[in-house]
Amino acid sequence: MKIQAFSRAGAVAAAILFAAALFAMPAFAGSWQQNVSVGGFNKVHLYTPDSVSAIGQGRGLLVVLHGCTQSIDAYLSANLTAAAEQFGLVIAVPDAMNKAGFGCWSYWQGTKARSAGDYKNLITLANNLLADVNLQIDPNQVYIAGLSSGAAFANTTACLAPDVFAGMGISAGPSIGTSSSGAIGPCETANVASRCAQYAGSYASHFDSQIASIAHGRTDTTVNLCYNEQNANGMADLYNVSQLSGENLISEGSSRTADETLWQDGRVSMLWFNNVDHAWSGGQGASGAYINGNSINYAVYLGQYFLDNNQRVNRNSAPELTNINVSQQASVVTVTGNAADIDGDAITVSASFTDSTGQQQLVSATPAATGSFSLSSPALNDDWYQLTVSATDSGGLLSTAYTEQLLIGPPPPAAAPELSELVVAVDGQCAVVSGRVFDLNRDLDTVTVEFSNVTVNASISGDVFSAQRCQLAGGEQTALITATDQGGLFSAEQLTFTIDAGQNATLDQHISAGRLDYTNYANCYLEYSTASFVLRENVITGTQCRWQDDDASCVGPAQTCSSASPGDGDVDNPPPPPPPANCVAFTTNNYSHKVAGRAYSTGNFYTPNYFANGSNAAMAGSTWGVTTLSSNDGSFWQTGACAQ
Numbered sequence: 001m002k003i004q005a006f007s008r009a010g011a012v013a014a015a016i017l018f019a020a021a022l023f024a025m026p027a028f029a030g031s032w033q034q035n036v037s038v039g040g041f042n043k044v045h046l047y048t049p050d051s052v053s054a055i056g057q058g059r060g061l062l063v064v065l066h067g068c069t070q071s072i073d074a075y076l077s078a079n080l081t082a083a084a085e086q087f088g089l090v091i092a093v094p095d096a097m098n099k100a101g102f103g104c105w106s107y108w109q110g111t112k113a114r115s116a117g118d119y120k121n122l123i124t125l126a127n128n129l130l131a132d133v134n135l136q137i138d139p140n141q142v143y144i145a146g147l148s149s150g151a152a153f154a155n156t157t158a159c160l161a162p163d164v165f166a167g168m169g170i171s172a173g174p175s176i177g178t179s180s181s182g183a184i185g186p187c188e189t190a191n192v193a194s195r196c197a198q199y200a201g202s203y204a205s206h207f208d209s210q211i212a213s214i215a216h217g218r219t220d221t222t223v224n225l226c227y228n229e230q231n232a233n234g235m236a237d238l239y240n241v242s243q244l245s246g247e248n249l250i251s252e253g254s255s256r257t258a259d260e261t262l263w264q265d266g267r268v269s270m271l272w273f274n275n276v277d278h279a280w281s282g283g284q285g286a287s288g289a290y291i292n293g294n295s296i297n298y299a300v301y302l303g304q305y306f307l308d309n310n311q312r313v314n315r316n317s318a319p320e321l322t323n324i325n326v327s328q329q330a331s332v333v334t335v336t337g338n339a340a341d342i343d344g345d346a347i348t349v350s351a352s353f354t355d356s357t358g359q360q361q362l363v364s365a366t367p368a369a370t371g372s373f374s375l376s377s378p379a380l381n382d383d384w385y386q387l388t389v390s391a392t393d394s395g396g397l398l399s400t401a402y403t404e405q406l407l408i409g410p411p412p413p414a415a416a417p418e419l420s421e422l423v424v425a426v427d428g429q430c431a432v433v434s435g436r437v438f439d440l441n442r443d444l445d446t447v448t449v450e451f452s453n454v455t456v457n458a459s460i461s462g463d464v465f466s467a468q469r470c471q472l473a474g475g476e477q478t479a480l481i482t483a484t485d486q487g488g489l490f491s492a493e494q495l496t497f498t499i500d501a502g503q504n505a506t507l508d509q510h511i512s513a514g515r516l517d518y519t520n521y522a523n524c525y526l527e528y529s530t531a532s533f534v535l536r537e538n539v540i541t542g543t544q545c546r547w548q549d550d551d552a553s554c555v556g557p558a559q560t561c562s563s564a565s566p567g568d569g570d571v572d573n574p575p576p577p578p579p580p581a582n583c584v585a586f587t588t589n590n591y592s593h594k595v596a597g598r599a600y601s602t603g604n605f606y607t608p609n610y611f612a613n614g615s616n617a618a619m620a621g622s623t624w625g626v627t628t629l630s631s632n633d634g635s636f637w638q639t640g641a642c643a644q
C-alpha cells in the first residue's frame with residue numbers, strides 16, 4: 001500500500017528510490033540481529049558492535065554455544081554486549097542443528113571431523129562471517145566459547161580447527177571424548193592433550209599459537225568439578241607450557257569474584273567462579289536460564305584475556321591520521337592533514353572519491369618528514385561523492401579511516417526520502433521490518449516503523465534500516481514505515497503481515513490436545529515444568545506438520561497439518577501462483593528515475609535525454625524534469641500514472 005508523501009507545510013513531495021547500497025556502513029552496528037540463518041544454522045543471534053579491536057585489524061569474533069535445555073535467547077540477557085563493545089567483538093550465538101539428549105550439543109556422539117555435523121556448521125559459520133566485509137572481522141581474532149555441552153563441543157571444535165580458532169573459553173565443560181553419563185556422574189579420566197592433537201590431524205601445528213581459558217562455577221553440582229583442572233592441564237600439556245605459581249583474584253566489586261591460575265605466556269588460564277552453580281557467569285545484572293549474575297562477567301574476562309594473550313595478531317601499531325581538513329575549489333577537492341606511525345614505519349596516505357554509481361578515483365601521497373600531507377582530486381563531475389582518507393604503513397597496517405560526503409555542482413531539488421526493498425520477517429510474535437532508504441539531498445533525519453500503534457525508531461546503517469517489535473497479537477498486522485528528512489519532507493509505505501501467536505498451554509494440556517506426546521516429555525518438562533508455554537505448527541513435508549517451541553527443543557510427533565489443504569507442499573499438485581503484482585507509480589525528477597533503475601539517458605552529459613526502461617518512452621525536461629513512471633512488474637516502465 002502506497003501512502004502519499006507530504007511536508008510538514010503540507011506540500012506533496014515525491015520520494016526517490018536508490019537501489020544500490022551507497023556509502024554502506026557495517027550492518028546493524030551496535031545491535032542484535034536475532035534468528036539469522038547463516039553458516040548452516042537456522043537460528044543465530046548476531047551482535048555487531050560499534051567498536052573495533054584494539055589489536056590486529058578490525059573486529060574479533062566470539063562464537064558462544066548454549067548448554068543443554070538452554071535457549072539461545074538466554075544469552076540476550078547475559079551481558080555479552082558489554083564485552084562486544086569494550087573489545088570490538090562480533091558475538092554469534094548459534095542454536096545447535098543436531099541436538100542430542102536434552103537439547104544438548106552432541107559432543108559425545110557421531111564423527112568428530114571438520115566435515116561432520118555441527119562441527120562443519122561452526123567452521124562454516126566462522127568463515128561466512130569472516131567473508132562479510134561489513135563485519136570487518138580479523139581472521140586472527142576468531143574465538144569460540146560455550147557452557148556445559150556447548151563447552152565440550154567448543155573445545156572439540158577448536159581442536160578440530162586450530163587454524164580457524166585462535167582461542168577458546170570452556171565453562172563447566174566435560175572433557176573432550178567423554179561420555180554423556182560422565183557429564184552428570186563420576187569424573188571420567190581423559191587424555192585431553194592426546195585427543196585434541198588426534199582431532200587436529202594435519203592442522204596440529206596451529207596449536208603453537210592457540211590459547212585457552214578453562215572455567216567452572218565452584219558450586220556446580222551438575223558437571224563434575226574435576227573437569228576444570230583436567231581440561232586446563234590437558235590444554236597446557238598440548239601447548240607445552242608450565243603452570244605459574246600463585247593465584248589471582250579477579251573481581252567486579254567486592255561481591256563478584258573469581259580465582260585465576262595462569263600458565264606460561266598466558267597460553268592457558270583456569271578460573272573458579274565464586275558463588276556460581278552450573279551456569280554461564282554473566283556478571284552484575286545478568287539473568288536467564290542457566291545464566292548467573294553472582295560472579296564476574298566471563299565474556300568480558302575472555303575479551304581481556306584474548307586481547308592480552310592472542311598469539312596471532314601483529315601487535316605493530318597502525319598509523320594515525322590527525323588534523324584532517326577538506327576544501328573545495330570548483331570541481332577539485334583538496335585534503336590536508338597529518339599522518340604519524342608510533343613504530344616509525346613508512347606511511348602512504350590515500351584518498352578515494354566514490355561517486356553515486358560506485359566509480360572510484362584514487363590519489364595518494366607520502367607525508368613530509370613532519371608528517372604533513374596534501375592530496376588533490378582530479379576534476380570531478382557533478383555528483384555526490386564519498387571521500388575516504390586512510391594511511392597505510394610499510395607493514396600493511398591501516399589507520400582508522402576518515403570519511404565525508406561531498407557534493408560537487410549545484411544541489412538537487414528538494415525531495416523526500418524514498419523507501420525501497422521493504423520486507424517483514426516474522427518469528428513467533430516478533431516482527432522485523434527492514435529495507436533501504438535513500439535521500440537525494442543527504443539530509444535524512446529518521447525512519448520510524450509503527451506497529452499496532454507503537455512507534456519504533458529504526459536503526460540506520462548507510463542506506464539500510466531495521467526495526468523490531470515483539471509480543472504482537474496474533475492475526476493480521478500492519479507496519480507503517482515513514483522516512484523523514486531534516487526539512488520535514490517524508491514518504492511512507494505500509495506492509496501487511498500475519499502473526500501466529502501459537503497455542504499457549506501447559507505440558508499436560510498440549511498432550512491432551514494432541515500437539516505433543518510422551519516421546520519428548522522429558523525435554524519439555526525439564527524446560528517448562530508445569531508452566532504454560534507456546535507451541536507453533538511447523539510444516540515438515542507435504543501435509544505433514546509438527547508442533548514445536550521457538551528453539552525446537554520441545555517438539556511433537558509428525559502428524560497431518562491442522563490447516564492442511566490439498567496441494568500444500570505437493571510437487572505434483574503445487575499451490576496456485578501468486579496474483580500479479582499491483583501497479584506502482586513514482587513521480588520524481590528524471591535523474592532519480594535513472595538512479596533507481598526505472599530510466600536511462602543518452603546524449604550530452606550536461607543535457608541528456610531520458611527514456612523509460614522497457615517502453616523507451618521519452619521523458620521531458622532533461623535531468624531535473626519531473627515525470628511520472630508506472631509499472632506492473634517492476635521492469636517494464638511507462639510514462640503516466642497507473643490505470644484506474
